[in-house]
Amino acid sequence: MRRLARLVDPTRITSLRRRLVWQFLVLSAALVLGLFLTVGWVADRASRASQDAVLGAAVTAITEGIRSVDEGLELDLPYATFSMLGAMGEERVFYAVTVGGRVVTGYDDLPGPESPVLDMAPVLWTADYRGARLRLAAVGRPMLIENRLQPVTVILGQTRLGQAAIARDTARSAAWAALAFLALALPVALLAAQAVLAPIRSLAEVMGRQGPRDLRPVRHRTPRELAPLLGALNGLIARLRAALDLAETFIFEAAHRIRTPLSLVRTEAELALSETTDPATRIRLRRMVRAIGESSRSANQLLDHAMVMYRTDQFAAAPLDLAALTRAVARAVAPLADMRDIDMTTSGLDRPCGVQGDERMLEIALRNILDNAVKYAAPEGRIEVSLVQEDGQAVLAVADDGRGLSDDPVQLVTPFRRGGNVGDVGGSGLGLTIVTEVAAAHRGRFRLSPRKKGGTCALLHLPLA
Amino acid sequence: MRFLLVEDSEDLARAVASRLAMEGHGVDHAATLEDARHFLESAPYDLILLDISLPDGDGRDFLVRERAARRDTPVIMMTASASVSDRVSTLDQGADDYITKPFDFAELQARCRAVLRRRDGAADSRRHFAGFIFDALAATLTIGNETRELRARELRLLEILLSRPGQAYSKAHLIDRLFSFDEEVSDNAIEVYVGRLRRKLEGSGARLETLRGVGYRLIPE
Numbered sequence: 277m278r279r280l281a282r283l284v285d286p287t288r289i290t291s292l293r294r295r296l297v298w299q300f301l302v303l304s305a306a307l308v309l310g311l312f313l314t315v316g317w318v319a320d321r322a323s324r325a326s327q328d329a330v331l332g333a334a335v336t337a338i339t340e341g342i343r344s345v346d347e348g349l350e351l352d353l354p355y356a357t358f359s360m361l362g363a364m365g366e367e368r369v370f371y372a373v374t375v376g377g378r379v380v381t382g383y384d385d386l387p388g389p390e391s392p393v394l395d396m397a398p399v400l401w402t403a404d405y406r407g408a409r410l411r412l413a414a415v416g417r418p419m420l421i422e423n424r425l426q427p428v429t430v431i432l433g434q435t436r437l438g439q440a441a442i443a444r445d446t447a448r449s450a451a452w453a454a455l456a457f458l459a460l461a462l463p464v465a466l467l468a469a470q471a472v473l474a475p476i477r478s479l480a481e482v483m484g485r486q487g488p489r490d491l492r493p494v495r496h497r498t499p500r501e502l503a504p505l506l507g508a509l510n511g512l513i514a515r516l517r518a519a520l521d522l523a524e525t526f527i528f529e530a531a532h533r534i535r536t537p538l539s540l541v542r543t544e545a546e547l548a549l550s551e552t553t554d555p556a557t558r559i560r561l562r563r564m565v566r567a568i569g570e571s572s573r574s575a576n577q578l579l580d581h582a583m584v585m586y587r588t589d590q591f592a593a594a595p596l597d598l599a600a601l602t603r604a605v606a607r608a609v610a611p612l613a614d615m616r617d618i619d620m621t622t623s624g625l626d627r628p629c630g631v632q633g634d635e636r637m638l639e640i641a642l643r644n645i646l647d648n649a650v651k652y653a654a655p656e657g658r659i660e661v662s663l664v665q666e667d668g669q670a671v672l673a674v675a676d677d678g679r680g681l682s683d684d685p686v687q688l689v690t691p692f693r694r695g696g697n698v699g700d701v702g703g704s705g706l707g708l709t710i711v712t713e714v715a716a717a718h719r720g721r722f723r724l725s726p727r728k729k730g731g732t733c734a735l736l737h738l739p740l741a
Numbered sequence: 742m743r744f745l746l747v748e749d750s751e752d753l754a755r756a757v758a759s760r761l762a763m764e765g766h767g768v769d770h771a772a773t774l775e776d777a778r779h780f781l782e783s784a785p786y787d788l789i790l791l792d793i794s795l796p797d798g799d800g801r802d803f804l805v806r807e808r809a810a811r812r813d814t815p816v817i818m819m820t821a822s823a824s825v826s827d828r829v830s831t832l833d834q835g836a837d838d839y840i841t842k843p844f845d846f847a848e849l850q851a852r853c854r855a856v857l858r859r860r861d862g863a864a865d866s867r868r869h870f871a872g873f874i875f876d877a878l879a880a881t882l883t884i885g886n887e888t889r890e891l892r893a894r895e896l897r898l899l900e901i902l903l904s905r906p907g908q909a910y911s912k913a914h915l916i917d918r919l920f921s922f923d924e925e926v927s928d929n930a931i932e933v934y935v936g937r938l939r940r941k942l943e944g945s946g947a948r949l950e951t952l953r954g955v956g957y958r959l960i961p962e
Contacts, residue, residue, distance in 0.1 A: 532794055532821040536750050539843035543756035546846060549917055550763060558913055565922045572843055573923075608838070611851035615921065617892045651923075656892070 300465035319446035331413040332398035335432040370433040593632040624663035630741040641714035652678040677731040685724040765904035808835035871961040872946025902959040911956040
């Protein structure tokens with residue numbers, strides 16, 4: 277019993293659809309039951325009324341057939357009336373005729389009416405007689421018997437078997453109809469639940485289509501009842517956006533406040549350096565300038581790394597032209613190469629190269645690869661940037677003619693790990709980690725390999741769109 | 742070259758201006774976008790160094806307005822945030838390049854030169870001295886009808902020496918200005934460039950003189 281209660285308890289059903297179907301079914305069952313009972317009651321009443329009408333008519337007909345003769349009364353039983361009474365199956369019929377309360381013919385123990393019946397309007401009642409329930413009707417009529425006006429009453433009783441049979445029949449038909457309605461209610465309930473839930477599903481679809489970085493409010497026509505849900509959702513999105521904006525503004529502001537005084541320190545140190553000739557002071561100032569450069573580079577790379585991690589979690593690829601992106605990054609790095617008299621050549625960048633990717637992540641990766649090449653290329657050396665498309669892959673190769681690799685290239689991509697031959701070249705040890713992570717997020721790969729003639733070649737493979 | 746430096750930190754602006762003056766550039770300083778507009782209306786500039794956050798607005802909006810009004814003085818944005826979105830957006834908004842604070846002056850110099858080269862020169866970048874013409878943007882040295890190409894560091898060295906002809910510069914000073922601070926350089930590295938420049942100056946009527954124990958200077962023969 278408790279299990280059943282648990283099964284029907286709507287709050288325990290996690291699916292809204294199932295809950296709707298259940299409720300619909302329970303409601304339909306209650307309605308059908310009510311209908312069944314009503315039909316039974318109405319049918320019973322109708323059959324009872326028709327029995328009463330027949331009984332009344334019969335008893336009236338019998339009474340009208342009584343004639344007063346010299347010997348007393350002459351009763352002419354109308355057989356048509358009796359056959360009509362017996363028509364409803366195996367009915368038994370009882371009668372009694374009383375004169376002045378004395379039974380003159382019929383069953384003398386037939387129960388009489390509560391009060392004497394004196395006119396032709398039939399009086400009806402129910403009583404038990406010989407182990408059966410009888411419906412009885414009586415009419416009275418004063419008659420001149422032996423020159424005396426005496427009350428004559430006719431009582432007619434009929435068993436109720438036929439009426440019960442009709443009621444049973446009606447109930448059975450009603451039960452079948454109820455079952456048919458219930459059976460029909462299940463598909464109807466499913467359809468109704470489907471229709472009611474359709475707006476929820478379409479809202480979910482619209483929200484699902486919105487990209488992971490898309491924090492615009494969801495605009496969708498919903499039924500009035502869903503409007504509060506959509507409103508709450510858009511409120512949440514707005515709060516999230518405000519929080520992110522605040523965090524971004526905060527980071528921007530913090531970076532600004534730290535970097536501006538650092539710039540001042542660095543510039544002042546450079547100025548002091550140009551004004552002093554004392555070798556010890558010069559060494560100190562140089563160290564200072566270098567340390568500032570180092571710290572800002574590390575900060576940049578930590579931010580880049582955080583950005584790459586964040587965007588990997590919310591990876592959203594869009595079609596982009598790797599050749600154009602490489603051109604842009606190469607252009608940004610060119611002054612740094614030129615400053616060191618490094619000759620940077622590019623090839624394969626004039627042909628569009630479509631890949632699916634996150635432009636900002638790839639920009640960070642390309643910048644790190646090219647920065648590395650500039651940092652480690654030989655003085656007045658060469659950097660060759662080439663982009664080829666082969667076997668469904670875009671292969672970007674950046675080759676330098678620098679000091680090459682002293683360590684296992686696989687080890688070099690672990691965070692904060694720097695090669696044993698970096699010497700005085702500043703760096704945070706995060707650059708290659710960043711590039712490797714970006715490559716992995718794009719289902720590509722990155723590796724460093726030594727070149728035969730000396731130097732290093734960085735290879736970035738990305739699947740073509 | 743004539744720079745307009747738009748930067749709200751007074752101290753930093755003064756220091757950057759001194760450092761640029763050391764390179765022989767003229768610098769005007771605007772502390773607000775409002776000031777910057779006045780400066781730009783009253784005089785032509787070769788290059789604008791524009792900070793992003795200023796007391797009366799965002800440097801990027803200023804840039805967008807400048808470009809919309811078809812004023813196309815080259816702009817290098819100085820960003821303090823170094824986030825990629827800033828880098829990308831500044832270029833989209835019409836900046837010629839960007840540099841992250843705190844910056845290396847050698848890098849700033851290189852970026853300015855690259856921008857001006859791309860823009861095909863602003864003001865006259867040529868300079869006459871003794872018997873040669875030095876074009877810093879084209880990186881050439883013209884003696885009579887002969888044009889000699891200069892590599893970046895030779896050019897930088899000549900630029901420094903030419904900013905105050907006759908003044909002696911020590912090896913250490915030249916190294917500081919010729920190399921980025923995160924490069925590893927030996928004290929003798931400068932001798933290589935001095936030797937090369939000396940060869941390129943042959944027959945130019947100018948001489949790169951070594952002053953033993955002091956440094957180098959450029960003098961007319």
